[in-house]
Amino acid sequence: MTQRNRWRIITGFVALVCGMSLLVNAATGAQAPFKIGFVIPLTGVYAALGEDMRDGFLLYWSQVGSKAGGRAVEVIVEDKGSNKPDDGLTKARKLVERDGVQVLAGVISSPVAVALREYAHAQKIPFIVANAGADVITQKLRSPYVFRASFSNSDSSHPLGEWAYKTGYRRMVLMASDYGAGYEHVGGIARTFIEAGGKIIQEIYSPLGTADFAPFISTIDRSGDVVAVFFAGADALRFVNQYAEYGLKGKIPLIGKGFLVDEVILPKLGDAALDIVTSLQWTPALETPDNKKFVEAYEAKTKRAATVYAEQGYVSAQMIARAMESVKGNVENRDAFLAALRKIEINAPRGKVRLDDYQNPIHTIYIRKVEKKGGKLQNTVIASYPNTGQFWKWSPEAYMAMPFYGDMKNKWVK
Amino acid sequence: MTFWIIQLLNGISFGMLLFLLAAGLSLIYGLMRILNLAHGSYYLIGGYVGLTVVRLTDSFVLAALAAPIAVALLGVVMERFFLRRFPNQELPQVLLTFGFLFIFADLALWIWGGNPQTLPKPEIFSSSIWIGGLVFPSYRLFVIATGIVIGIGLWWLQEKTRLGAMIRAGVDDEEMARGVGVNVSLLSTAVFGFGAFLAALGGILGGPFVGVYPGADFEVLLLAFVVTIVGGLGSLKGAFVGGLLIGLLDNFGKSLFPEFALFTIFAPMAIILAIRPTGLFGRR
Numbered sequence: 006m007t008q009r010n011r012w013r014i015i016t017g018f019v020a021l022v023c024g025m026s027l028l029v030n031a032a033t034g035a036q037a038p039f040k041i042g043f044v045i046p047l048t049g050v051y052a053a054l055g056e057d058m059r060d061g062f063l064l065y066w067s068q069v070g071s072k073a074g075g076r077a078v079e080v081i082v083e084d085k086g087s088n089k090p091d092d093g094l095t096k097a098r099k100l101v102e103r104d105g106v107q108v109l110a111g112v113i114s115s116p117v118a119v120a121l122r123e124y125a126h127a128q129k130i131p132f133i134v135a136n137a138g139a140d141v142i143t144q145k146l147r148s149p150y151v152f153r154a155s156f157s158n159s160d161s162s163h164p165l166g167e168w169a170y171k172t173g174y175r176r177m178v179l180m181a182s183d184y185g186a187g188y189e190h191v192g193g194i195a196r197t198f199i200e201a202g203g204k205i206i207q208e209i210y211s212p213l214g215t216a217d218f219a220p221f222i223s224t225i226d227r228s229g230d231v232v233a234v235f236f237a238g239a240d241a242l243r244f245v246n247q248y249a250e251y252g253l254k255g256k257i258p259l260i261g262k263g264f265l266v267d268e269v270i271l272p273k274l275g276d277a278a279l280d281i282v283t284s285l286q287w288t289p290a291l292e293t294p295d296n297k298k299f300v301e302a303y304e305a306k307t308k309r310a311a312t313v314y315a316e317q318g319y320v321s322a323q324m325i326a327r328a329m330e331s332v333k334g335n336v337e338n339r340d341a342f343l344a345a346l347r348k349i350e351i352n353a354p355r356g357k358v359r360l361d362d363y364q365n366p367i368h369t370i371y372i373r374k375v376e377k378k379g380g381k382l383q384n385t386v387i388a389s390y391p392n393t394g395q396f397w398k399w400s401p402e403a404y405m406a407m408p409f410y411g412d413m414k415n416k417w418v419k
Numbered sequence: 420m421t422f423w424i425i426q427l428l429n430g431i432s433f434g435m436l437l438f439l440l441a442a443g444l445s446l447i448y449g450l451m452r453i454l455n456l457a458h459g460s461y462y463l464i465g466g467y468v469g470l471t472v473v474r475l476t477d478s479f480v481l482a483a484l485a486a487p488i489a490v491a492l493l494g495v496v497m498e499r500f501f502l503r504r505f506p507n508q509e510l511p512q513v514l515l516t517f518g519f520l521f522i523f524a525d526l527a528l529w530i531w532g533g534n535p536q537t538l539p540k541p542e543i544f545s546s547s548i549w550i551g552g553l554v555f556p557s558y559r560l561f562v563i564a565t566g567i568v569i570g571i572g573l574w575w576l577q578e579k580t581r582l583g584a585m586i587r588a589g590v591d592d593e594e595m596a597r598g599v600g601v602n603v604s605l606l607s608t609a610v611f612g613f614g615a616f617l618a619a620l621g622g623i624l625g626g627p628f629v630g631v632y633p634g635a636d637f638e639v640l641l642l643a644f645v646v647t648i649v650g651g652l653g654s655l656k657g658a659f660v661g662g663l664l665i666g667l668l669d670n671f672g673k674s675l676f677p678e679f680a681l682f683t684i685f686a687p688m689a690i691i692l693a694i695r696p697t698g699l700f701g702r703r
Contacts, residue, residue, distance in 0.1 A: 052633060053533030184678065211673070212680050214638060216629045219429040220673035223422065223553070239535035239632040246537060247628065250547055252554025269534050415678070 023413055037079040041325060041334050042091060042100030044111040044121070047084040051113040053269065054314045058111060058135050059084060060307045061318030065326070068302065073326035074215050076334030081106060081263035088113070090120035096299065101130055107336060108133065110154075110321045117418070125150050131343060135321040136314060140189050143365035143395060144405060152346055152364045153323040156286055158186050159410060161370045162193025162262065163397035164390040165233070165284040168372050169194070169260060170201035174231035178257075180221070180244075181235040183210035185411055190235035190262045192410030195417040197397065198233075205417040211230075215240060218247045225253065237264035242273055249277035258282070262389050268312040268376050271382050276384055281375045286366070287316050287355040288373050288384040299354035320353045327351050354390075363401065367394040421551035423504050425666070426674055428550075432559035434666020435566025436629070439621035440639055441646035441658040442573065443614030449590045449653025453502060454509070456516040458521035458618055459640030463620025465490045466631030467531045470538055479541035487619040494615025498608050524636055533633050538626030562624050569620075570659050577655055586610060590653055618643075645688045651701025660699055 043062055045055030059082055071078045081104050083096040093112065100106045101124075109125055109131040112118045122188065125132035126148040134142060134151065138158040142151060169177065177198055181187030187210065195205050207226045211218065222244075225232060232253070236244045241264060248254055254277060263285025264270075266278050289300050289311050299319060303311040329336060331345035350359045356369045370393040372391030373384035396404040444458045463484045472482040497519060505511040544558040553578040577583035589603050597603050621639070622631065629635070642665075650661025665684060672683030679686075691698060 051533070052528055056533070209677055210680075211677070213635070215680075216638065217429070217433050218643070218669075219433070220426065220557075220670045221677060223429065224423050224674045224677065238636070239630050242537055242630055242632075243537045243628065247556075250554070250556035250558075250628075252547055252549075273534070273536055 032150055038071075038079040039073075039108075039216055039334075040104060040106040041078060041080050041108045041110060042097065042104065042106035042290050043080055043082045043084075044096050044100070044109065044117075045082070046088055046113055046117075047082050051088055054113050054136070054312075055084065055111075057269075057309070057312045057314040058113065058318035060309075061303065061311075061315030061320075062110065062135070062322045063318075064303055064306055064315075065319050065322035067306070069326060074327040074332065074334035076329055076336065078326075078329075088117060090116045091359045093117035094124055097124055101128060101258075106324060107131075107339075109326065111318075112137050115142070118142055119146065120390045122146060122148060122151050127257075128338065131339075131346060133324060134319045135317045138189075139185060140395070140410065143361075145409075147363045149343065149364075152324065152360065153366060154324055154358075155317045155366070157365050158189035158394040159193030160365070160393060160395040160397075161284040161286055162190055163197045164370045164393060165260065166194040166197030166199075166203075167201055167260075168284070168388060169198055169231055169233065170203045170388060174198075174258075175203050176206045176229045176231070178207045178209070178225055178229040178232045179205055179234070179417060180209045180211070180225075180232060182213045182215075182237070182240055184213050186237075187235050188414050189410040192413050192417070194233045194260075195413075196402065196407075196410075199417070204419070208415055208418055210414065211240075213240065215243070218244050219251065222247055222253065223253045225257070227257065229257055232259050234259065234261040234265060236261070237267075238270075241265045241267075241270050245270075245281070252409065263288075263313065263373065266382075266384060268310050271375070271384070274311070274382065276377075278375045279377065282372060282387070283384065284370055284372050285313060285384075286368050286370055287313050288371055288386060290373070290378075290383045290385050291355070291371065292386075293354075293356065295352055295356075296354040316354050320351070320355070320358060323351045323353055324358075350410050361394045361396070361401075363395070365395045367392055369393065420554045422576075424550055425553045426511040426670055427557055428555055428559065428563070430667035430670035431663065432562045432566075432662040432666070433670060435563050435570075436621055436662075437642055437646045437666050438566055438570065438627045438659050438662030439617050440643040440666075441650065441662055442655060443617040445647045445650065445653055445655065445658045446586075446610055446617075446642045447614040448647070450586060451502075451607050452507065452509075453512050453611075454516070455611075455614070456513060456640065457497070457519035458525060458614070458643055459636035460517075460520055460527075460624070461490050461494065461615045461618035462622040462639040463527055463631060463636040464493065464523060465622030466538060466626040466635070467527055467536075467622075468619070469623040469626055470531070470536055470631065473539055479539070482538075483620070483623045483639075487616040490619035490622075491612040491616040495608055497615075498611035502611075515614070520636060520640075524633065527636075530634050531631075535630055535632035537628075537630045538623065558627060565624060568659065573655050605684055626673040642684070645684055648698055649688055649691045651698030654700040656700070657698055657700035664699075 045059050073110050108131045113136045115137040129249050132151045134153045136155045138156050140157045179191045181191040210338045211221045260282045263283045300311045327349045328345040332341045358366050370390040371386045372388040374387045376385045447455050468489050469482040469486040472485045540558045544561045547554045547556045585601045646661040650657025666689050669683045673680045
């Protein structure tokens with residue numbers, strides 16, 4: 006027997022023993038930790054958002070001692086993903102097929118979420134979307150395995166459209182980034198605003214990543230009495246500044262979706278942001294004990310301000326934990342675990358959260374106004390719409406029979 | 420009428436920024452035939468360093484000096500220690516600068532984080548001025564003025580000084596220039612550093628309205644390419660006219676035909692390429 010062959014036999018034995026012990030572990034079940042795979046981008050444009058989401062997720066587990074329903078939890082973070090769907094898919098595959106995770110969570114961007122949705126659906130792996138808001142994920146492409154802890158793009162738009170009409174606005178200019186999410190975010194505002202009796206007088210769409218908004222801003226129809234927008238990230242920062250620079254601030258009120266002045270953008274904006282009204286399911290300025298506790302704990306742990314992404318990560322963890330508690334840690338019974346997930350009711354920082362039949366959150370939507378408090382800008386709640394789901398006041402069937410927002414671009418003006 | 424004036428000023432101010440971004444790229448290509456894909460990184464790092472300096476010292480002027488100098492040094496290091504090893508080898512050069520692009524992007528992400536930022540404007544230009552019934556930010560007038568001053572300065576440098584003559588000689592015929600005693604090697608390093616300097620200056624000037632954020636390097640690179648292609652590779656005049664042209668076309672295109680917003684920059688480029696493949700002022 007050669008030296009090499011001997012080694013082969015020894016390593017073979019070691020492998021066999023390891024394999025056996027794994028089997029034994031699997032049989033005794035409750036001993037092995039419940040593995041959760043968390044996918045975020047830590048490079049590229051969404052890096053900072055992914056970091057916040059991850060830290061919110063981990064904060065919850067550290068608060069409960071990485072345990073729920075008597076079962077230990079192990080979180081494996083895949084944080085080198087990009088925003089490319091195939092990349093996200095590779096990470097998810099690695100998590101499930103190599104690390105053996107039993108739940109997937111995370112994901113910032115919608116295309117990645119859609120790609121992972123296919124995979125989770127095929128593999129029957131529960132997947133908690135912690136940001137990606139594309140309406141289809143919990144509508145047309147709904148899957149019994151896909152849950153959302155965050156929002157669908159238009160769910161917080163519907164209340165804003167109604168609020169705008171009630172506030173006395175009648176002629177609205179719509180502006181958004183020229184892509185799917187943009188149409189969904191402003192489409193929701195337009196639909197309920199028109200339904201209430203308002204009129205859309207102009208729609209302006211600018212490319213995602215518009216370096217200079219001046220040409221778009223200077224074409225805004227000044228006979229409008231409100232401008233409703235969706236911009237996020239660097240676009241939001243430029244837009245808000247330039248809206249003020251071109252003298253529209255104080256002339257035509259600016260309203261929009263919360264990402265325009267979220268906690269990432271707001272500290273970088275000066276007085277240009279004052280009085281902007283936006284809607285979202287959360288704000289750090291929410292004065293509830295749950296929220297204050299979350300914001301303080303997050304800031305103490307990370308030394309960064311809490312953001313909507315951090316809250317969504319936190320809520321994802323809460324959802325998983327609650328479902329684990331309902332099945333008393335017996336997560337191997339996947340059907341029971343899924344059923345428990347569908348029925349969860351949690352007290353999230355944002356308030357009560359439960360899921361609709363399409364597994365999208367029903368929560369409170371807050372109308373927030375940018376105010377200065379103690380020298381710092383914040384989104385103060387000025388109105389709230391409790392128990393708001395993605396279908397607003399329609400039934401799911403009636404809602405889904407209407408044209409999708411993606412098809413309504415440039416059709417709101419009559 | 421005021422609408423047109425505002426759009427004209429918008430277009431010119433954006434055009435001046437484009438000029439600064441493209442000038443360096445064009446100069447470097449003209450003299451050394453290096454297509455520097457890390458050019459957008461100079462904008463990014465210039466903007467970020469400027470931001471840090473403004474935060475530390477509260478001085479925009481200091482930032483406008485410190486950041487371009489720091490980035491120029493970075494350019495010099497890149498040229499001296501890396502690109503120098505691959506003279507006239509296009510593929511290694513392109514790959515190398517592409518590698519730098521990624522390294523700088525990751526470094527910037529690491530140091531300054533992923534959140535979008537804007538540079539604070541200098542105090543005196545933070546207001547807006549009224550033109551008829553419309554408002555125009557005074558900072559953009561400052562950008563226009565700066566762009567024109569730098570444009571004239573560069574023209575003077577290139578046409579009227581000995582250094583400019585040396586650069587022109589190097590662009591036209593490197594071997595001959597060497598033959599008549601021009602230190603092309605030193606000149607190349609200087610031009611590379613200067614190109615980086617201009618892009619970083621673009622980062623400082625553009626920072627307050629375009630912003631600095633992960634990904635800005637790619638976007639700026641693309642814009643600089645378009646302008647250089649339209650104006651002609653290697654031509655400063657081309658960068659100036661190309662920048663203005665693209666700035667104006669982009670602005671009028673977007674405000675008059677917003678549905679074609681993505682085409683307003685690339686359509687002119689495609690047309691120019693079809694009619695004049697060397698660009699407006701390119702020679703080769």
